[in-house]
Amino acid sequence: MIRGMSDTAEEERKLRYERRKAAYRSARRVLARSSVLSTLRERLARLENAHELYDLDETADLYGNGVVEALEDKVAGLLGTQAAAFFPTGTMAQQVALRCWAGRTGDPRVALHPLAHLEVHERHAFTQVSGLRPVRLNSAPRQPTAAEIRDLDEPFGTLLLELPLRDAGFVLPSWEELDELVAAARERDAVVHFDGARLWETTVHFGRPLKEIAALADSVYVSFYKSLDGFGGAALAGPTTLVDEAKAWRHRYGGQVFQQFPTALSALAGLERELPRLPGYVRHARVVAAALREGFAAAGVPWARVHPEQPHTNEFQVWLPYDADAVAEAAVRQAEETGTLLFARPWDAPGPGLAVTEIDVRAAGLEWTPEDVKAAVAEFVARVRRGADG
Incomplete structure (x- = not known):
């Protein structure tokens, strides 16, 4: 019986992972567009202007x-x-x-x-x-x-x-x-x-x-x-x-x-194009973090922790007093139903009734205003509660 329940839970997690990938790919709004789930065509497009980075007429x-x-x-x-x-x-x-x-x-x-x-x-x-x-x-x-x-x-x-x-x-x-x-x-x-x-x-x-x-x-x-x-x-x-x-x-x-020329060229591209943008991502991550705190407070969540309270980089943690599977399901459903994926990364369970995830703010996140973040939080919390009510 326990084994069957465990197997079922594992299958649900695998299915949710596939749904999360699909939701991420189709979401109109995310805080970061990660290359992890990009297609080969999308990744190779990163080298379209490689001639601006290095002399492509040199031998490999x-x-x-x-x-x-x-x-x-x-x-x-x-x-x-x-x-x-x-x-x-x-x-x-x-x-x-x-x-x-x-x-x-x-x-x-x-x-x-x-x-x-x-x-x-x-x-x-x-x-x-x-x-x-x-x-x-x-x-x-x-x-x-x-x-x-x-x-x-x-x-x-x-x-x-x-x-x-x-x-x-x-x-x-x-x-x-x-x-x-x-x-x-x-x-x-x-x-x-x-x-x-x-x-x-x-x-x-x-x-x-x-x-x-x-x-x-x-x-x-x-x-x-x-x-x-x-x-x-x-x-x-x-x-x-x-x-x-x-x-x-x-x-x-x-x-x-x-x-190793494809990897080296992509690294040169990152140093040329992404490195100068990172300070802006860090500064906006602090805006997003503050809006998350305000959004969870306004939604009446018993407690929610953004850690660090003022992010040190463009990445930080969010802790919530809910079951990790419940918040993971709510995050995926929000993306499927609204096209907004607020929490794109997996949720871990550091203890009973606790869930923690990581937030990454990049170019796509610069479009989010504090009001956008707080509205997304309200929609997310509503789905968590509906899930808890069965």
């Missing part, structure tokens, strides 16, 4: 030269580092970075938050594949403090800071706090590595340009698809000696790919 890249090297130079220039290396994945880039630093410091221990991407989303690759060892900082869903780094009861060779810390709500320290975190690591003779998959989004919160942010770290990893909507890929930026060694390890890890 071979094992990391040509357009890939041009992309590496572009990233190094944006981050103000001596060099950068292109990697097919961020998982590989960060493993290589941490492995190189472990060899240089003589210490395989990496101090990091237990909610860091390396700990939660990579099947512990950096320990299982690269032989590194985590030293976990605080267990709270927030960035660590300088005091916590100074008070760690064992040494470590590298401090890894995820900026922003996605699973805690895309949260960032203040600029002063970040400076203190780095100083605390230096006091312990450790190097500092930034997991900057979304570092591109942080300039508004820090009030500093990318070069000044990256300058605090010894090495920085950035993604080309999370913020910039590229086809994939990542870069590791830092001193020339580190990057040269990283390229040797890239080959050993299987990252010396024969040709």
Whole structure:
């Protein structure tokens, strides 16, 4: 009986996932148009004006030269580092970075938050594949403090800071706090590595340009698809000696790919077209967040949490006091019935009667006024309540 109920619930979730995809594709209004559900034709259209980004009469890249090297130079220039290396994945880039630093410091221990991407989303690759060892900082869903780094009861060779810390709500320290975190690591003779998959989004919160942010770290990893909507890929930026060694390890890890020009061109497109827009997305995310809070209050929801209250990037969390399946169904029905998809991402259940999702504000979201957001919230809550009433 229990097994049958569980199977039925799983089938309902799979069906809702397919409905959500279809609703997303057909919705007239969303807060972000993600490339995740785009067709091949739509993705390839991203390269229609590639001739504006790079000389297409040059020969295609071979094992990391040509357009890939041009992309590496572009990233190094944006981050103000001596060099950068292109990697097919961020998982590989960060493993290589941490492995190189472990060899240089003589210490395989990496101090990091237990909610860091390396700990939660990579099947512990950096320990299982690269032989590194985590030293976990605080267990709270927030960035660590300088005091916590100074008070760690064992040494470590590298401090890894995820900026922003996605699973805690895309949260960032203040600029002063970040400076203190780095100083605390230096006091312990450790190097500092930034997991900057979304570092591109942080300039508004820090009030500093990318070069000044990256300058605090010894090495920085950035993604080309999370913020910039590229086809994939990542870069590791830092001193020339580190990057040269990283390229040797890239080959050993299987990252010396024969040709990567479509991904490299899409990354150049993201740096040219999407990067300048990110500050505007961050600022409008704060408008959307405030309207969400007001909308849920006006709808009489017992409590609703937007976290952070003022988003640090263009992504943030929304917490509601409802069953996760119920709000997921209401979100899909709203899109199917009205053409407005307010909550495009999945809902998780952190506890009984709790639901949490992520909000992403991009170009499509700039069209939403606060009144639009509040009206969508009212329609959404009405559907949640109708569902609860059966």
